Amino acid sequence: MPRTRALRVAVLAASAGAVAIGLSGCGHGEDRPGTTDSASASTTRPPPAFSPQAANASVDAKAVDYAYEGLPTSVKGPNVFFTVANAGHTEHEFEVVGADGEPVGEIAAFGVGETKTLAVVLVPGSYTIQCLIKEGSKTHAELGMKSTLTVE
Ligand SMILES: [Cu+2]
Structure with a gap:
């Protein structure tokens, strides 16, 4: 009998907590761990600057030996989401460099058959996309793996 009553109280407290937050200490306590869990889960994932859904332009490209295929000459900014497949026979990278020569984003060296985002x-302007991995004494960029992209 006491066991049944305790269970019923727990169920009532749980449903009360779900409907009206903060009515009891129990309901409040139940609400907090859920909030904390989702917050910590999102901070442990590598955070992209924005989600694919929030992109102004989505670009699908291929890295081959030694060029980028499928890159447009201009895209709408500011949120640009790149998906790059390595369709070559060696590692490649995807470095986006601003007109001032400063890198603004990069997909680090990734292997044959891999796809990275x-x-x-x-901001509006001209960018260079390049791969600086070396093949002998030359970089892939010097071998042709270099494109210009205008962001509108
Ligand atoms: Cu490369």
Whole structure:
């Protein structure tokens, strides 16, 4: 009998807590761990600058030996979401460099057959996309793996 009553009280407290937050200490306590869990889960994931849904432009490209295929010459900014597949026979990277020569975003070296994404906020202007991995004494960029992208 006491066991049944205790269970019923717990169920009532749980449903009360779910409907009206802060009515009892129990309801409040139940609400907090959920909030904390979701907050810590999102901070442990690598945070992109924005979600693919929030992109102004989505660009699908391929990295081959030694060029980028499928890159447009201009895109709408500022939120540009790149998806890059390595369709070559060696590692490649995808570095976005501003007109001032400063890198603004990068997909670090990734292997054959891999596909990586990069969410980057680009102000209007001209950008260079390049791969600086070396093949002998030359970089892939010097071998042709370099593109210009205008962000509108
Ligand atoms: Cu490369």
